[in-house]
Amino acid sequence: MTLRDKKGKIEVVIGPMYSGKTEELIRRVVRRTIARQRGVIFKISSDTRTKEEKVISRAGTSLEAKVVDVASDALKYVDEGFDYVAFDEVQFFDDKIVDVVKEFVNHGTDVIVAGLNLDFRGEPFESVMKIAAISDEIALLKAVCVVCGEDATRTQRLILKNGKWMPASKSDPVFKVEGEDIQIKYEPRCKDCWEVEE
Numbered sequence: 001m002t003l004r005d006k007k008g009k010i011e012v013v014i015g016p017m018y019s020g021k022t023e024e025l026i027r028r029v030v031r032r033t034i035a036r037q038r039g040v041i042f043k044i045s046s047d048t049r050t051k052e053e054k055v056i057s058r059a060g061t062s063l064e065a066k067v068v069d070v071a072s073d074a075l076k077y078v079d080e081g082f083d084y085v086a087f088d089e090v091q092f093f094d095d096k097i098v099d100v101v102k103e104f105v106n107h108g109t110d111v112i113v114a115g116l117n118l119d120f121r122g123e124p125f126e127s128v129m130k131i132a133a134i135s136d137e138i139a140l141l142k143a144v145c146v147v148c149g150e151d152a153t154r155t156q157r158l159i160l161k162n163g164k165w166m167p168a169s170k171s172d173p174v175f176k177v178e179g180e181d182i183q184i185k186y187e188p189r190c191k192d193c194w195e196v197e198e
């Protein structure tokens, strides 16, 4: 059996906002680069945090990335014989991402994904959980709760109402990108300090 007959492995890095997911993805890719592995990082064009062709962690580290409009665009690279591919902010990709990940795995390419565990309502992202279920390794990163200082596993959405920051409502749309709307902000919180309006 040649190496290429082996299926790829899936590494999942999940956690709330500000838990260092992109930093961890970059760290893993850098290690592979040192090991002379070939691969590419994908990001989706709807991730408006930066339109640049790179992934940038909040700590300031960055690596080159390919921007795709839909998940299946990544399949253009499936026959490249890459050792690995990585998907940052995987929750922003469309539902096809699960099949795309499987396709790379079947071609012997390892897949690293980084993304949110839960949305601001405390609900899992379906595609992220589906990938986690078929993964070989899951890392749950934690941030620091801004209220009490405990480990934070949740993302709090706050909205500005009459000059006061209030917990967002469960009926709000899931996707809103920070910076896009001045009335919204996010912060990491522990389970006890995290709140959502019913």
Ligand SMILES: [Zn+2]
Binding pocket: 145, 146, 147, 148, 149, 150, 189, 190, 191, 192, 193, 194
């Ligand atoms: Zn707390």
